[in-house]
Every structure is written in C-alpha cells, then in structure tokens.
Amino acid sequence: MSDEKPRVEILGDAEVEQIRVDYRRLLEQAVAARRLITGGRFTEAGQVLAGVEPIALRFITEASFGVFQMLGQCARIGLRFDDARMRYAQAFEIASRYTESDARTAGNMQSIAAAGIASVALAEENLPEASEWYGMAVELARAFSDGDGLAAELQSYAEVLHRMRDDRAEDVYREALGLPGVSTVVRGVILDNFSRELERRGRVAEAVQHCEYAVTMLGEAGADYERFKALINLATLARQLDPARSTDAFVAAHELIHRIHARVDAAHYVDGYVRRVVAINEEMRRRISDPDTPSLQHPAFDAMVNNLVARFKASDPGTPLSVDGFRYAVANQIAKSGLKNAIQLFLEHRYTDAEAELRLVELTWQHLGAHHELPKVWAVLGQIHTATGHPSRAWAVLERARVEAHRLGDAQGEFGALIGLLAASTHLEVGSGPNPLELLAQARALHSFMARSVSPDSDGGENDGGALDRMEFELCDLFDAVDLAERSLRRSIEIVARYPDKVGDDTRVTRLCRLLRFLAEHARFDEARSVRDELEAISESLTQPNLRYSIHTAIALVDFRAGEWTKQTLHRFRDGCAAFEQVHPGPLGLGETDQLAGTAASHYLAAAELALHLGYRTEAFELLERAKSRALLHALGNQRPSGETDHPLLAEESRLWSELQRLRSPADQTEDPPNEQARLLLRRKEELDRVRDRLTQLWDELADASPEVKAHRLAEPITVAEVTTLLDGAALVEFFVASRAIHALTISAAGIATRIVATADDPDLDDLYRLLVEEDLGPVLANPVYTRLSQVIDDAARDGSVYVVPHQRLHLLPLHLKAGAPDARARTFLLPSASVLRTKRARPQLAGVALVAGDPSGDLPFARGECAHAAARLGASAPRLGQDVTLDWLAGALREQPVGLVHLACHGVFNERRPELSGLVLADADGLPGLVPLSDLAGLDWAGVVVVLSACNTGMHKVHAGDELAGLGRALLGAGATALITSFRRVPDLATALLMTWFYETLNSLEFTRVGAALAEAQRRLRDATARDLIAWATLDATTGDDRTTLACRVVAAAHRAAGNVDEYVTWQDNTNKCRQGQAPSLANWSRQAAIAAQPQYQAHPFAAPANWASFAILGAG
Template sequence: MTDALAKAVAAADLAFTDPARARALAEAARAEADGQAEAAAVAEHALGLAGVSVGRLADAETRLRAALRIADGAGLLERAAQTRGVLGYVLTLTGRTAEALRELDRAMPELSGPPAARLRMQRAVVLTEISRFGAAAEGFADALDVLRAAGGDPLIEATIRTNRSIALARLGDWRGAEDDLRHAERGFTATGHLGRSAMVWQNRGLAATVRGDIPAALAAYDEAASRYEDAGTDPGLLPIERAEALLSVRLVAEAREAALAAVADYERRRNAVDLVQARLVLAKVALVAGDPATAVREAALARRSATRQRRPGWAALGGYLSLRARRDSGHRTAAMLRSGRRTVAALADAGWVVAALDARLIVASLALELGQPELAEEELTAIGRAGRGGPAEVRARAWHATALLRLVHGDRRGADAALRAGVRVIDRFRAGLGASELRAHASGHASELTGLGLRLAERPEAVFRWAERGHAAALRLRPARPPGDEALAADLAALRQVAVDLAEGTSDPRVLLRRQARLEKAVRDRARHATGVSASDIRLPSRPELAATLGPATLVEYLDLDGRLTAIIVSGHRIRRCALGPAAEAAERLDELRFALRRLAFGLGSVAGLASRTARRLDDLLLAPLSLGDGPLVIVPTGRLHELPWPVLPSCHGRPVSLAPSAALWHRAATGAPSTAGDHVVVAGPGLPHAAAEVAALARRYPGARRFTGRTARVETVLDALDGVALGHIAAHGRFRTDNPLFSSLQLADGPLTVYDLERLTRPPRHVVLSGCDSGRSAVHAGDELLGLASALLSLGTTSLVATVLPIPDDAGRALMLRHHRHLATGLPPATALAKAQAELLDSPVAASYVCYGAG
C-alpha cells in the first residue's frame, strides 16, 4: 500500500470521529496520489464521508460522485461499490430514496466479507429512513451474519448495532435496542472511536422517548450533544429528536424554538429528508400551541416532500397532522371523515402506533358528530384493543376511546370510570418525572380527559371531584433531586456570581449574559434529568372530611369550561354549583385592575376610582352571585384568576381569605402534623433601605429569632437556616421570570435565591412571609399547574405563605408586614392576621397586593 493510499484509508476511518483531521489527511492523499487511481478514489471517498459527518451533503455528493468516476474508470469495482453504499445514504438524506436503493443494489454483487456487511447495513439504514422498520431490522441482522461469517470487525459491528437500535426501538423492542447500544459503545471505545459514541447516546435518547421515559431521554440527548460538540461532528437529527421529547411533556416554547432552528438549518444544507421530520415536529408543536394554520402549512409541505421521496410513512404522518389541524380549526365534513379513514390505514401500515390511535379517535368523534355511530363504534373498539399497552400517551388515548364508546351505548357511569382510569395513567406518567417543570407541563396530557369528565358530570359533587382531578395535580408531588445534586448546587452558585457581576458592572455585560444563559441551561437540564419515585396520592378528601376541616369557612373552586366560569361552593355539608360569566370578561377586568393598582402603588396617577370600579365589577362577576355569608374564604382560582389580588374585592374586605392551587392541597396543608420546630428566621436582602429595620423589628418581636442582614444574608446560609423552621420572613427584592418561572428569585447578598434553590430544602418552613415584589406570582399552565416561588413552597409542604401578586415600591409593605406579625404573635392564623392588618391600612395602595396562600 502506497503512502497516499494509506493516508486516504486512514482518512476514511476517521471521518466520523475527527472530521477535520480526516479532511486534512484526505486532501494530502489526493495531492500525493499522482496518477494512483485507487488512492485518488479513496481520498475523494473519505472527503465525501467527512462531508456527511458535518452535514455538508451537497459537497459530500460531489466528492462521492468524483470517487465513483475514478473507481469506475479504473475498474476498481470493490472501491466503487463501497462508494455507492455511502452515496445511497446521501441520496436518502436528500430525498432520493428510490435512486439510493438502486445504487445500493447495484453495488451488492461486487462486495464480500466486511464490506458486504457494511453495504447491507447501509441498505437497512435507508429502509429505516422510509419507516420500513421490520424490513430494516432484518437487513441489519443479515449484515451481522455476513460480518460474523467473515471473521468479524468490532468497528463495523458497533456501527451496525447503533443503527439497528433505532429500528428495534421503533418496533418496541426496548431490551434489544439497549443491548445493541451497550455492545456498540464498547466497540467504539475498544477501537478508539470515542466520537462515534455520541450516536449511541442519541439513540438511547430516542429509545427512551419512544417508551415514555423523558428524564432518561433528556439526559441521553444532553450527553449526546456534549459528545458531538467534543468530536466536532454533525448532530444530525438530535435537535429534532430532543424537540419531540420536550413536546411530549408540553414544553412548547422550547420545542418550537428547536423545530424552527432545525427547519432553517436543514433548508440551508439542502437536507431534504431531515427537513421533512423537522417540518412535522414544527406542525406538532403548532397544534399543541393552538396554531392550526401553521400546522396545516408545515404538515402539507412535509407530506408533499415525503411523497416525492417515496417515503409513505412520513407522508402518512403529515396527513395525520393535517387531519388534526383541520379538526382543531372546526372543520367537520364527510370528505374529512373519508380522508381520516385513509390516514388511519396509512399510519397503521407505517407503524405509527400513537398517531394511528389518535387519528382513529378523531375519526370516531367525526363519525359521532356526522351521525354515523356504527363507524364510531368500530374505530373506538379498535383503539381499546390496541391501546392497553405501551407508553402512557397510548394508554390514555385508549381509555378516552373507551369512555366515548361507552357513551355511544348510553353508559355514562362506565364512561366516567374510563376517564378516571385514563387520568390515573397520566398521574403515573407525571410521577415518573422528577422535575417540577416537566410535571407541570405534562399535566396537559390529561386536559381532554378531565374536560370530558366535567362535561359529563351532573351533580355538583361530581363536578367538584373532576375539577380537583384537573387542578394542580403536579404540586402534590415533591420535586425529586437530580443525579449529581452537588453539581447542580455548584452551577447555582456560579449563576449567583454572574448576577452579582452584572449588577456591579465589573465585566463586559455581553460576556456575562452569555455565561448566564449557559449556566441557566445547565441548571435547567440537570434538574430535568431527575426521575420520580412514586405516584401522587390523588385521593380527594371526602365531603365530611372537607367540611370538618373547613369549619366555618367556605371553599370556592373555580373552573373554566368552554370559555365560561363556574364556581363550586363547599360550605358545611352542602356543595353547590353556580354558573358565572365569560372567562374572557373576567380576564379583561383583571388587566384593568392590575394596571390601576400598579399606578396607585407607585403614585403614577389618580386612578383610585378606576381601581374601585373595576374591583366592584370583578366582585359582581366572581363572588357576589355566590351568597357566601361573612365567614373565612378558601379560594381555588383557575387560569388568570391566579393573578388576582383577591383582598381588594369588596366581598373580601376584612375577612380571612386563603388561596390554594386545589382543595386537596389546601386540605393536606390544613391537616398536616403540626411542626414541633419553634425557630424563627428573618432575612433582609440588599438594596432595600427598609429591609434591615423591618427584620430588626421582627427580631425584637420574636426573641431568639435568627437574623440575617448585610453580608450574612447569603443563599446557602439562609437555606440552611430556613430548613424546617416554624416561620421564615424574607424582605428582599423579588423578580418573577415569565420566560422561566423556576428562575424567579429573591435577591440576597450573594445573588438570587431561585425556585431551584428552594427545591433543595429537606424540610420547608411551616409558615413563610415574602415581602418582595411579585413573590407570590406563578406561571399558569394547562391543568392550573403553577410554577413560581409560592407554588414551589406549597408543593414542598409549607403550610401557609404570605406574598405579593403585584410589583410594589421598595418600602411600601413595611407597615403592613409589621402589623401582620403583631397579629401573628397573638396566635391568630396567617390569613386572619393578614386580613386584620389590611383592615387597619384601608388607605394603603399596596396592602391589597398581599395574599395568603395555603391553609391560612
């Protein structure tokens, strides 16, 4: 072997491990070939491989065709066949699958031994790309048999197994897929091709996503991304596969961002095959985001491209997403029904199990609406048979179908039982997620089930119980600590330092903001890797239990059903239902009220009349129709009502009002074992002139209280002090992060104390008072799942919490806080103490901004 040929062969081996070095070696080999056809052909082949590795497909095709011309011209049949194998893969990636299979079949007779095994693998990869997973698995098995007969090759075997794992995962053979990936990782390590292990981790992520283990999927994808970056190789479909995992737990904004970036990237690189999948993911994201127009456009583009590429499976998926988008747009026609049935058949042929079940559900619903109950029954029965196993999404759909089928037969009780079974499936799925963020978003999967349950419920108690199943179920689970908790703590400490540097202006802010973004991503990703350990206790208190705990108080639980508000009122042993007005009207009045209260608080204009009028109008919408008497109130809001400063409403003046994410959480807080701890912790953050004086006064009121001010008010010190105490009071600047509520924070001496920090508490304080701006605000997601400082503490087990739902001036809350604690010290419950303090400061423009959460 000449030096030029040796360099070219080495370049081909390195193409997917170190593409930059491979390219340099191949260029050197080509320059040194000097008429040696084999060396020149292999050098061009290696340059083509390097192009594939970094996603330069047009350049890769040019190089591979050059290699073919040289090899064919020189009669190098084996070299030409090997190049045709790679060209077949590139043709597949650019949408020419029929041509790809022709090239591969043309090469097949020319090869034997390991090269023949590699070619069979490449053909199986094409079959995988066009969703013929069964045929692909057989092709990979043939490749391994040929390789074994030739004496084996650990690198080729690792590559075959890596690729076969995708087909096995799509076929539901989880054990076989993981076995292949373990063998592949060992093979790549043993042969010194560590860079290729990125593909192993990417395929682990895909398999975990398909089987519904999202923490494992996200951890695998993050590891794959790191390995691709270290190796300098193209991540291929990694962004799209990760977007699918994010979408499965309803992280819509991130999934959309990833899908849009992938579409732009694949368009730029002329990667037609991956572009189809990117458009399909973008269509899925648009559907979840309530944007059917975008979904129709992207699904149609993907479907047309997949059809041109002769990829019927992906075309069927495009048809399914178009069907969903038309359904969401309100279309209900016989033609749509016929199209839907064809889509179901195509999805079933392609092996898209979840999509096929969902399409059947759409067809069944259409059939019911169009007066074809026999067809609906046929489709619903098929879903029930097919959906008893597999991922949670499949099983939940099956129970939904069973409920609809029972309704066809007039069995409302049986339908209710099926819906409850479907909700339990989602409960177990959500419990398997350790991160509070993932749990909150995943609750969206239960929305259709709980919505139908509410529509079927007739008696007030049944409506109440269905409302409870759909309210903040994720908060009943304590967040799980992620693996590598020490690393999470280190990232949080580094993030605090960046915040301090930004505030002090000691470094280039652009550099600091980039570092902040990287650290926030690291914290968020690490937290998402946590796995839950147990299902939530979703047992709702019985009516006698709830009545006994409420005593003289009245509980009002709101729900939004088809755009109209309903209230469920529990008082004594009586439970009743009251229909209210449009949710949109309440939201409009809420915006007016928050605007007026903010201007009043900061002295920006005379809007007291607007605030008073709007408060009365909201009271007329939400409370006056309920005939509540004058006892204490426990309110479970819904949607935008979580942002309402309830004490400003006339019906709430002077009476104890407690807010809770759900009645079950309120009952848990109200009946929890009393704390034996008697410690008090008072904290003053920086930049608030009144904070030190406020906590000094509180320290005098609570002899023995631990006080942290100035440099001593550091995050880790304060967290250690707060763990398990009876009462914690923090007077600090608050910041609510709308872009990521888990980075909402309280500013302490060494930086922000975030929700991620609070979730590291072993035992939360029993009572908490946060006197900073927006400290009680939470982001509201489907199922009234809440993410923010207040909701995090309630989830951890804090019994009651007093905080603000509006921005306030720095020193405006001090008078209220001191009065509140004076009443607390006499033994009054927190909600009663707050109500008395607010009644004493009726003229204060900020007093009503404070609300009491939890048991009160």
C-alpha cells in the same frame, strides 16, 4: 549609553506585496463574517474568521480588532465562554495598542471590547460583573463615541439593568433612544429591548406599541435577523393582549427565519464531511499505535485482544495482522455496542443505567480520538436530561453535540441534535435560550438537504418519522397560527402512512387524535367525521390504556365541542379519565405519548362542565379537583405510593390511608336515639384524629427515604364528602372557568350549590381578562365581573370563615379583598385546590427557628435589605445571601432543626408548556442561579412551616388549561407547609421589600390567623403611608451601615419622587447606588430630611395603588 542606532528592516517588493495580499484577505473575510453574523449564521462566521486569525495577529488595525471581536461573539453564541473571554481580551489589547494611531477610534474599540466581556458575564449569569463591564463600556463610549456606538453601549447596559430588575433601566433606554445620529437598525434594536423592560413593569400595551415600532424600523432597514427577533418578541408580548396581532407576528417571523436559514453549504456536508472523517480515522490509528498513548483499557481487555490475535494468526498465518489495529477495532466495536445498549436502556426508562453506559462509551471514543462519534453520545445524553427534568443540562450537552456535528459537517448528527434542542426548549421557561422557531428553521433546512441527498423526490420522512413536523405543529398551535399548524400536523400523519416500519402505531394514533381535537377546536366538525370514524375502527382492537385514553377523550371532546352535551358523551369522558389514571402512575412513554399528562386537564374540565350541565354537581366538583390533582401529580414526577410493599412503615401507611378515607366518608344513617348518634360521632372523630396523627408521624419517619409518599397523599383528588367533614362549619367557594361561563360551586353544611357568575359572551369578562395583563389593579377592582365574584365570597362568608379556590386566570385576581373596598376580607383563606384542606390542623403550630435567605441570582436590588430587616425582627441568625442560598443548605436547615418560618426572596420560574419544570431559582453548586423544580421542593420537610416567598412572580400560576396547580403554592402546602405568603401578580421590588419589612414589624405569632392579620395590617400601612411617613421610617435605619441603609435610601428617593422634588430624588438615587458600593450617605444628608418632608406636598401616598400591595395573599387551610 550605546551609540548604536535602532536597526531598520527593509522589506523587499515581494514581502510588501504579500502584506498587501494578506491584509486584503483579512478585510474581505472580516466583511464576509460580518455578513454571516448579521444573518445569524454564527458557526459559519467562526469558520471564516478562524482562517484569517493568524493574519489578524500581525496587524494592529480596525480589521484585526473586528476579527477578534467577532470571534468572541461567535464563541459566546456557541457557549464557549472561556474562549469568548480570551477573544474579547485580545480585541481589547489591539484597541489599547491602537491609541497611538487614533485615540478616539481606539477608545471606541475599547468600549466595544469591554461590552463583549460584559456580554460573556451576562451569558454566565454573573450580573454584577456584567454591570461593571457595561458601566466601563458606557463611560468609554461617552468619551470617545457618539451615535450608534454610544447608543449600543447604553442599550447593552440597560439590558443588564433590566436583568437585575433595576428601575434605572428605563432611563438608560430612553437616553439611548434620545441620542442624535443613531441608525435605524440600532434604534430598532433598542426599541425591541425596551419593550421587554416595559412588559416587566406591567405596561404591556405600551410594550407592544414599542415592539411594533421596532419591527417596522428593522424591516425598512433590511435587518432581517434583528427583525425576526423583534417579531418573536411581539408575538410573545401580544399573546394575551391581542391574540390576532400575536399570530400575525409569529407567521411573519416563521416565514422570515426559514428564508434566513434556507441555504445549506452542500460542500461542507458532503465532501467536507468525508474528508474530515478520513482524517479522524487516520489520527485514531496513529494514536492507537503510539506507545506514548496511555492505555484506557483494563489489562483483561488487552489479554482478550492478544488471545484473539493469536487465534486469528493460528487459523490464517499468512495474513498480516496489526495488534494495535485489532485493539482499535475491538474497542470501537465495544463502544458502538455500548451506545446501542444505552439507547435501549433509555427506551426502557432506565435513565441512570443508560447514562452510566453512555459515559463509558464517551470515555472510550474520546480516548480513541473518535470525535465524529461523540455527537451521537451527547444527543442521547441530552434526551436523558430532558426526560429526567433537567432541561438546562440537556440544552448544554445538545448544543455541544450540534456545534461538533456542524464543525464536522455531519448533517444527520446536527439534525438529531437540533431535534433534541427543540424538545428541550419545550421544557425551558418561555423566553429562555435561543428561540425554538430558529431551531426549527435550521432543522428544516438540514432535513430538506438530507432528503435531496437521498433522492430528488424524497420528503425526508424516513429520517425522522415526521417528528419535525409534529414539533412545528405544537409551536405554531401555541401562537394560533392555524394554517401553518394544520399543514405541519397533516404532513406528519402522511409520513406515518408512508413509513409504517419507521413509526409505531402509538404515534399514528396520537397524531390522528391530535388532528381530531384540532379540527374540533376550530369547529370543523364535518371534516372531523372521517378522522373520528378511523379512530373508532382502530379502538376496537386496542388494548393499550394510553391509546384508549387518547381515542376516547379525543372523540368525547369533539362531541362536546359540537354541542352533544349528553350522558353518552359524559360516559366517554369517564372512560377516558379511567384510562388515563390507569396510565398515570407509571412512565407515560417518550416523545408524543409523554404529552398525555400535559393535555389531561382539558378532558377533565370538559367532563366537569358537562356534568354540571346535566345536573351532576357533585361529580362536576370532583372532576374539577381530579384535573388539578393530575396536574400536580405529574409535576411532582414521582411514582404513586404502592399498597403492596414489604416495607413495614409503607405497608402501615397504606393501610392507615385507606382507613382515613373510610372514616372521612359520610356516616350511614341510623335509627339510634340522638344521644347514641352523638356518641358514635364522637367515637368516629376520636378514631379519625388517631389515624391522622399516626399518619403524620409515619410521613415524618418516611421523609428521608420516601418523601414522595406524603406529597402524593395530599395531592390525591378530594371528594365533596371529605370536604364537608373538613370544613368544620366554614364554607368553600370553588370557581370554575368553563367554556360557556364562570361557575361558583359552594360547599357548606347545607350541601353543594352552584351559580353562574358570568357567561363567556359577557363583554365585562373580556374586559377583565384584558386588564389582567396590565400593571394597574384599580380598573380590575372596579370591573363588574370582579365585583360579582367578590359578592359570591361575601355571601358565603356571612356566617363564618370561607375558603376560596380560584381557577385559571382567576388566580390573578385579589379575591381575598372585600367587594367594593380595597381591604382584606376577614376570615378568608385562599387555596390552590380543595385538597389542601387535608392539611388543616394536621398538627399544632410548633415554635422553631426562622430561616431568612435571598437574592441568590444577584438581581434583586432590595432583597438584601428586606432580609436584613426580617432576620433582625425575627431574632434569626444573619440572613443567607447570594450564592450561599442553595438547595442543599435549605434541605439541611429544614432537616436538622425545628423550623417555624422560612423567608425566601428569590425568583420563581413558571413553565406554561411543562408545568412540572416550574420551581424556585436558587444558587447551584457553582454559585450560579439554577432552577430547583417542584419535585425537589416537594421532597423537603416543610411540615408546620410558614413559608414567605417575597420576590416578584413567586406565587403566579400559569393559567394554561388547568395547569395552575403546578404553582409553588400547591406544591409546598401539599408538602406540609402551614401557610404560604406570596404574590400572584408582579409587584415592584421596592414595594415588596417595604411590605415584607413592615409585615415582620407587625408579626407577633406564627398562628395562622395572626399571620394573615399581620399581612393585612402591613398592606394597609403601605397603602396609607405618606411620603412624610416613609422618610420618618427610613431615617431610623440611617446609620445601620448595612443592606438596610441601602433600602432606606431608596425609600427616601421614592418619597421625594412622589412629592415632585426632582433634585432630592436624583440625590437619593445616587445615594442608593453609593450604598450598594459601601459608601453610606453622611449624617448631614439625613438630618435635613425631616424639614424637607414637612412641606405640604409630602402628604402624597407613593404606594397607594393596589398594584403595590394587593397582590400578596396568604394561602393555606390553617
């Protein structure tokens, strides 16, 4: 062993002073970065932190830990997840080495770093990993922290449980709120997040109250950015419950976020940008002259460059010329031309060609090192993804463009990316991604900055043609912020007038029409007159159908709202509908003209109400169905099948479709004897069956090459005459929520009849709408308007079967139940639209395999047990679970074998602003949850399949002015599914799993009426089950050792809770969690359950409330 002592290095005074200076700078910059992050300015904070990162690496201090923790936070917000993980891991390492100085502080820092890694996993939608890391963070915080530290980790853990739909989230939130010593800011954030969990459970009024408390707390604490987020949450939660409160919250959030983002760093965007571009150009020239830089170009390109250089030198031999510089200049110019060409292809809707061109441009500029040009490429790519229905892809590439443009200080590029992000956000599910209002505030600040850079008097209109103002209008109008919305819309119109060369006539007309409708919506008819006169003058010289549509319908809607319910107004509506249908088969255009499809329903519905008022009952019904058809056709996103084609199968299909329409039209009256009339009717029926069978065969043959044909045919509007021929003795009741009343239109063999169910000023109707957002269905079933709606159906069902077609918010009602009794009505079939009748008996029910799959997002705690039960009962192969549940698997399984039933336990997404971007959440190629839009789902071969969508919300239709047809039910039934079982309201996860399990225990046939009977029996069983019954059933699965045991444990826990046995409830909740980790409870625990359940309190009915069972229904025509 050596006697040599460790060497001690003595630092000089200068070195010690430098350490002090560095550490002081580290502290100052960390504080500055924290201040920027608190204000939501993450990109700037990251730049500040990057400047002191080398210093932070030299110290094992809390400040160094804070630098890497904040760098991780900034990287996560910027979607740089690998970088974020690395930064949080560095923070965790510093915390681990800090243990020698202060174990308690070190443990607290480890907890924070673990939570950071969890937040990255959460951002990547890896919920199981996020739960694991948050669990570690909570345990560390319990040991080493208290007050804010522990509360913050508990609320983060509760958030991931909320995302996983785990009911433990509420208990964790309440634990965090109950801690002593928690600061006002942290308590406010917890309350804000807790409100989302309450809303998930259907307790909307309670959620709004908690969110209001959060807003007040955060305001008193001066936490502006957190208060902004709480205000937006409040505005969203209160939209249906209390619209005035929602508007007030939105207006406050609008003012606050614009104030937060008002400051723009001029030096960063002016001198800083110039310096960075100069440096990039110098590096580009160095790269192009470096012999080690691999050549990107084809040899023919090099030959062309050499030829051009030789010609230049021959013409001007005295001027020196660099071949490398010339090569750079030519490549750069080719890339710029390619970008220009790609933009033109994009404007022509040639999206595939445009993307291919952009990829070449991107590759060229990346090779040259032209980083300052890349945001332009990504911005156009983002617009392509948005236009082709891939908003998540659009968001990713546009955010990349924004981050890079901001890093460079390219104000114009960053502004363009923000505009693209705003457009993409209207396609995303409400509540996903950063809030559009914050994007708007950031864009507004840059817009004003760029305008001032041009001229102190400039309004910036030359930069965007008023697009930002138009987007602000749409956002403000969504929350009924009238003053803000009108100001933005009028400003966008004024910009059109000032810069006519920048903005086309179609944009001007579209904005004027929107202003006219806006004024009419708020009953400002005197102000609307001048706008109307201007539009009528413009219309005299117009030929474009999309603009004629806009003007005709805008004027008609004004007259309609003004009370001019005349034939002339109806004629205007008819002209507008005809113009719209002339436009609809092709692309509607980009930007504002693309919103035509989204607003189409309003004029169809107004026309239907007017036709009903004037006594045109048949036209009213058909206009209502046309509104639904247009919404669905837009959602499908494909071109309408053409009658002119060289393809033999498509040509035959077109001819037979026309023949089918002729055969379905009313037969001419003849004076033939009754027996001859009967013979003719029989022959007509035989011909109808022959044509229908051949069409079905053709659709199958065209399924791979042209899947849109069948979907479009079944989605086309239906007529009263066609409905009558399809009813076959049944009746159809279609409800219509009009502006003045709810109407019921009943079609039967006796013709069409109408009646008013409730007027718009009926206080019971207001009460019904208020109750629809609450979890408890009991008060809904007792509401007088609901009773009258049910009575209409009862009356129509007296002589046989009845088909019921709800409308708008009525889709959220259990109209399949009997009036005055919480039980299913016999022979009652729900339809999303009358056109689904075309699928009735289109083919006999064929036997086929069952496909069972679930939990692709990893956040449905009981879906796996439900799927295991379903697969076992149906004799199916092992259920497909987790990341294996992909669109490719589903499409292949439906294509490769006869399928009789598909059970999918997964989430549905419903985009109220862009219904065509609704769909199912399945796993993508990387195993992560991703949206499969309606257009893709409708292209699959669902013919003859019974589809069961069991997860919460899968059948819910967003009730936004007639777009309810964007629901999955309409798309799948239109694509040939025999029946669809789904829920139209939120249903608790455990109740759903148990209901589906008992449904399959009862199901013994896939025949339509028997499927409905099995569902009704399962609903009655769940409603009437006692806690004792539940324990007896669960004990049967005690030893399966798979996902069914996990479900059984949770059912036992629910039974004990209903019986008031808290100790057993806690025990079996713990057993449930152990089962998820592969630790099944012992047989001894199971054996004692029967004795416990014999106690009197186990006669309680845990699932008796209608919210647990009444929302599931069967849709289809049979």
